[in-house]
Amino acid sequence: MTVQAHILGYPRIGDKRQTKFALEKYWQGKTDKNETLTKLNEVFTTNITDQIKAGLDIITTGDFAHYDLVLTQAVAFGVQPPRFVGAEKLDTFDRQFYFARGRDSTKVCEDTPALQMTKWFDTNYHYLVPELDKNQTFDNTDFSQIIHQVKTAQQILAQNNANNPLKVVLVGPVSFLYLSSIIKDKEQQPESCGCGSSHVDVTGDDEVKLALLDKLLPTYSKLLAELGDLGVEWVQLDEPILSLDLDGKWQQAFERAYNGLQRIPPKIIVASYFDTLGNNCRVACELPVSGIHIDITRTNTPKQYVTQVIDHLPSHKILSVGVVDGRSVWTTDQASAQQILAEAYQKLGERLWVGSGSSLLHLPVDLAYENIPSELTGKLAFAKQKLSEVVICAKLAKGEINADTRAVALNLSALTDNAKTRTGEFTKRYAKQQERFNLPLFPTTTIGSFPQTAEIRRARADWNKGNLSDDDYKTAMQAEIQKCVEEQEKLGIDVFVHGEAERTDMVEYFAQYMNGFWVSANGWVQSYGTRCVRPPIVVGNISRPNAMTVEWINYAQSLTKKPMKGMLTGPVTILNWSFAPSDTETRDILRLQIADAINEEVRDLQESGIGIIQIDEPAFREGLPLKAANHKHYWEQAVASFKHSCSIANEDTQIHTHMCYSSFHDCLEHIAGMDADVITIETSRSGLQLLDAFKGEGYNNAIGPGVYDIHSPRTPPADNMQVVIDEAVKYIPEARLWVNPDCGLKTRNWEETISALQNMVAMTKALREKYAK
Ligand code: GLN
Numbered sequence: 001m002t003v004q005a006h007i008l009g010y011p012r013i014g015d016k017r018q019t020k021f022a023l024e025k026y027w028q029g030k031t032d033k034n035e036t037l038t039k040l041n042e043v044f045t046t047n048i049t050d051q052i053k054a055g056l057d058i059i060t061t062g063d064f065a066h067y068d069l070v071l072t073q074a075v076a077f078g079v080q081p082p083r084f085v086g087a088e089k090l091d092t093f094d095r096q097f098y099f100a101r102g103r104d105s106t107k108v109c110e111d112t113p114a115l116q117m118t119k120w121f122d123t124n125y126h127y128l129v130p131e132l133d134k135n136q137t138f139d140n141t142d143f144s145q146i147i148h149q150v151k152t153a154q155q156i157l158a159q160n161n162a163n164n165p166l167k168v169v170l171v172g173p174v175s176f177l178y179l180s181s182i183i184k185d186k187e188q189q190p191e192s193c194g195c196g197s198s199h200v201d202v203t204g205d206d207e208v209k210l211a212l213l214d215k216l217l218p219t220y221s222k223l224l225a226e227l228g229d230l231g232v233e234w235v236q237l238d239e240p241i242l243s244l245d246l247d248g249k250w251q252q253a254f255e256r257a258y259n260g261l262q263r264i265p266p267k268i269i270v271a272s273y274f275d276t277l278g279n280n281c282r283v284a285c286e287l288p289v290s291g292i293h294i295d296i297t298r299t300n301t302p303k304q305y306v307t308q309v310i311d312h313l314p315s316h317k318i319l320s321v322g323v324v325d326g327r328s329v330w331t332t333d334q335a336s337a338q339q340i341l342a343e344a345y346q347k348l349g350e351r352l353w354v355g356s357g358s359s360l361l362h363l364p365v366d367l368a369y370e371n372i373p374s375e376l377t378g379k380l381a382f383a384k385q386k387l388s389e390v391v392i393c394a395k396l397a398k399g400e401i402n403a404d405t406r407a408v409a410l411n412l413s414a415l416t417d418n419a420k421t422r423t424g425e426f427t428k429r430y431a432k433q434q435e436r437f438n439l440p441l442f443p444t445t446t447i448g449s450f451p452q453t454a455e456i457r458r459a460r461a462d463w464n465k466g467n468l469s470d471d472d473y474k475t476a477m478q479a480e481i482q483k484c485v486e487e488q489e490k491l492g493i494d495v496f497v498h499g500e501a502e503r504t505d506m507v508e509y510f511a512q513y514m515n516g517f518w519v520s521a522n523g524w525v526q527s528y529g530t531r532c533v534r535p536p537i538v539v540g541n542i543s544r545p546n547a548m549t550v551e552w553i554n555y556a557q558s559l560t561k562k563p564m565k566g567m568l569t570g571p572v573t574i575l576n577w578s579f580a581p582s583d584t585e586t587r588d589i590l591r592l593q594i595a596d597a598i599n600e601e602v603r604d605l606q607e608s609g610i611g612i613i614q615i616d617e618p619a620f621r622e623g624l625p626l627k628a629a630n631h632k633h634y635w636e637q638a639v640a641s642f643k644h645s646c647s648i649a650n651e652d653t654q655i656h657t658h659m660c661y662s663s664f665h666d667c668l669e670h671i672a673g674m675d676a677d678v679i680t681i682e683t684s685r686s687g688l689q690l691l692d693a694f695k696g697e698g699y700n701n702a703i704g705p706g707v708y709d710i711h712s713p714r715t716p717p718a719d720n721m722q723v724v725i726d727e728a729v730k731y732i733p734e735a736r737l738w739v740n741p742d743c744g745l746k747t748r749n750w751e752e753t754i755s756a757l758q759n760m761v762a763m764t765k766a767l768r769e770k771y772a773k
């Protein structure tokens with residue numbers, strides 16, 4: 001009897017980010033489509049060959065999206081929001097990029113706001129949100145990209161003399177609808193955000209979405225039939241929403257959908273991941289399909305979870321057990337995997353499959369390019385290494401081999417003290433701060449970063465390569481800081497920043513200076529489209545041996561009499577944007593350790609005379625667990641760690657925080673609980689709905705509602721900016737309002753930055769006159 005080994009999906013960026021470079025060149029018009037497709041095909045070929053070579057039984061394909069899998073499918077189903085005029089003239093390759101970027105590089109269609117994107121569950125990957133009309137049809141199909149992948153994969157198999165069955169990954173129909181948004185009657189013109197932390201609310205409109213199911217199913221059937229005709233044995237329909245707390249109508253939608261898709265071949269396996277099935281266990285087990293996949297890597301009780309699912313599973317169905325963590329860079333604990341899998345094998349025999357918990361998309365591609373410190377040798381596994389791990393686990397299930405590696409425990413020691421809170425109550429603190437800084441009404445400030453120019457990047461690259469000495473690098477960065485201070489001086493900004501020239505990515509910057517992190521050289525992971533991030537890896541107890549920012553900030557302060565904001569990243573964001581264990585207990589310990597390190601930095605900044613310190617928390621809401629039952633604990637811990645990070649601040653030290661969300665409705669109480677003196681937030685893109693949330697809901701501290709959208713290259717007129725403040729004064733007393741852009745300026749150039757800030761300052765002067773009376 002065999003136990004089939006398979007994965008749920010694989011990174012498509014390539015081991016050297018080939019996909020990214022090929023596509024960006026194509027968009028810039030530097031290569032043609034054929035050349036680009038050749039480059040992409042090389043990565044695709046490697047992805048299939050690596051699976052064959054690793055010894056996987058079933059070869060997975062279909063997930064090789066050129067931008068995003070949800071988008072690929074929306075395009076294949078003929079979804080085209082009306083503002084993309086002329087998109088039907090483009091082939092699916094160009095059309096998907098037009099939707100994703102709002103720009104058609106072939107120049108057939110006009111620029112228009114891109115599709116919005118939002119986080120893919122609790123990962124840092126962002127998918128493109130399909131915009132559906134309430135009368136949407138899905139008839140205008142074009143499956144060519146999916147079909148092409150299947151045929152190519154078949155050729156690669158043949159070339160390798162392999163006859164493994166193929167499995168095609170698609171987003172399942174229920175999740176597809178759930179994750180879409182419904183176009184409102186008055187044309188919404190959303191703008192997609194580049195800062196990697198955008199948040200679109202796709203909840204709501206349930207009835208309208210569900211009413212589309214009957215129209216969508218025939219399209220899925222048609223696609224399944226075509227795949228079956230091509231000889232595809234399996235289709236993996238991803239239904240990650242099965243890990244959410246679904247209400248009755250969505251659960252029923254599952255039954256309705258899959259009753260409508262019964263047709264063999266191909267056989268269907270429905271995949272859940274990122275959490276347990278929870279209340280959807282019965283629904284998932286009873287679906288009229290050939291098998292289901294569960295992710296056992298995100299529960300503290302994996303063994304019980306497997307047993308529970310087996311108990312519910314009808315006796316002819318396959319159970320794929322995702323035991324190799326698709327989101328952890330550590331090797332699998334073979335001993336505990338064997339325990340669980342051997343028992344499952346006894347009960348299921350051939351009906352057991354072994355897989356990765358989720359797609360391996362969320363991991364860096366290959367460890368082979370890393371210089372691994374000796375204490376980590378043999379302990380790490382990236383996507384390519386995980387392929388072999390899955391194969392090993394399938395053998396462990398049958399008892400063909402013995403467990404080899406031991407669990408890689410981080411061996412953490414929690415802080416001995418509990419989280420601390422700063423003293424003083426906001427009103428008194430703010431009065432003392434006002435006495436100290438004597439800021440005008442509506443103080444102006446920016447969020448932290450100023451343009452990251454090509455020169456800055458070049459200097460850092462040279463420094464990293466050893467072509468620029470430490471001293472020369474320091475001089476170069478100081479020159480940037482000086483420019484930044486001079487510009488703010490000319491603009492007449494009230495509270496200055498140093499501009500963050502020395503930071504490529506803020507989380508990576510802090511991780512580099514803390515103990516307990518390892519920063520890989522090539523550990524890139526797709527964040528969205530061609531944007532990749534390189535999350536630091538938590539490898540032990542986190543602490544801060546030396547000051548991380550004090551020298552830069554003091555240098556910046558030495559150049560001006562205006563207050564200079566110390567600029568830090570908060571513990572919640574640093575943890576969320578790193579590779580760290582997924583269990584709650586470990587995360588709570590780590591978050592607090594990071595908070596303690598930041599607290600020491602706050603102390604040193606404060607002692608050096610810095611009086612205003614910003615602690616960014618753009619990922620504060622992102623770490624929210626998928627299941628509502630775990631929310632309360634998360635919020636408590638997140639708030640406590642933020643408060644701990646600034647607990648050392650004196651009452652006349654002003655603590656700022658920054659978040660860039662467009663939706664606070666479900667978390668305002670926790671944002672208030674952070675008790676930062678000033679919070680700067682995004683408001684311009686979300687219209688003024690965001691301010692609405694602050695209305696009468698008890699937010700009593702100071703707020704800087706972003707008066708313009710930094711993602712837009714156009715210079716925003718002062719009038720538009722003033723609307724934000726005129727609206728805000730209706731809800732928030734003038735004395736508690738600040739004026740600032742809605743996010744950092746690092747993606748903008750100097751020209752745009754200066755003209756936008758000039759308008760912002762002019763607008764503020766006018767406001768001061770208006771409201772002085
Ligand atoms: N201080 C950071 C910056 O200005 C904040 C980044 C963010 O909100 N994502 O770049």
Ligand code: ZN
Nearest residue numbers: 659660743744
């Ligand atoms: Zn931001």
